[in-house]
Amino acid sequence: xxxxxxxxxxxxxxxxxxxxxxxxxxxxxxxxxxxxxxxxxxxxxxxxxxxxxxxxxxxxxxxxxxxxxxxxxxxxxxxxxxxxxxxxxxxxxxxxxxxxxxxxxxxxxxxxxxxxxxxxxxxxxxxxxxxxxxxxxxxxxxxxxxxxxxxxxxxxxx
Numbered sequence: 001x002x003x004x005x006x007x008x009x010x011x012x013x014x015x016x017x018x019x020x021x022x023x024x025x026x027x028x029x030x031x032x033x034x035x036x037x038x039x040x041x042x043x044x045x046x047x048x049x050x051x052x053x054x055x056x057x058x059x060x061x062x063x064x065x066x067x068x069x070x071x072x073x074x075x076x077x078x079x080x081x082x083x084x085x086x087x088x089x090x091x092x093x094x095x096x097x098x099x100x101x102x103x104x105x106x107x108x109x110x111x112x113x114x115x116x117x118x119x120x121x122x123x124x125x126x127x128x129x130x131x132x133x134x135x136x137x138x139x140x141x142x143x144x145x146x147x148x149x150x151x152x153x154x155x156x157x158x
Contacts, residue, residue: 001143001146001147002143003070004070004073005067005070006070007136007139007140007143008067008068008069008070008071008136009062009066009067009070010066010139011066011069011132011133011135012061012062012063012064012065012067012069012132013066014131014132015061015066015085015127015128015129015130015131015132015135016057016061016062016128018127019036019057019061019124019127019128019131020057020058022127023035023124032116032120033114033119033121034113034114034120035050035053036053036120036121036124037050037051037054037057038053039053039113039117039121040052040053040054040056040057041053041056042104042106043056043100043104043105043106044056044104045104045105061128061132065088065089065092065128066132069085069132069136070136072088073085073088073133073136076088080133080137081133081134081136081137081140082129082130082133082134082137083133085128085129085130085131085133085136086126086129086130086133087129088129088132088133089125089126089128089130090122090125090126090129092125093121093122093125097109097110101113
């Protein structure tokens with residue numbers, strides 16, 4: 001059995017991969033907005049090192065946001081895993097824009113990234129939350145199915 005934190009980590013990685021795919025398209029065909037890895041690199045104070053932005057993106061999505069989502073998903077105020085993921089990710093976006101962005105020089109609410117950049121980041125967070133929530137919901141359903149099929153010793157199957 002996988003813990004909620006481990007399911008969150010796997011789900012966070014899947015969300016980060018989905019956003020990375022969107023960003024790869026943005027960078028290859030656009031860019032329509034400031035590339036997300038570049039914004040993260042600026043926030044990390046290494047603006048010329050895009051790889052730092054990619055690493056930061058995956059670390060935060062997989063090792064921070066995913067596990068936090070796993071811990072709080074059951075308490076979020078919506079009905080489906082996908083909407084829970086979106087609510088969580090938009091909340092993380094707001095926290096980032098009110099704390100990390102100003103401290104890293106991007107400005108309050110990411111003002112220096114411009115409206116397009118902020119909207120692109122919000123959209124990326126929504127996609128991240130949607131994919132993470134969907135993946136988490138599937139893992140949670142699988143866990144419940146396995147628990148019904150293989151109850152602990154001494155417990156009758158339902």
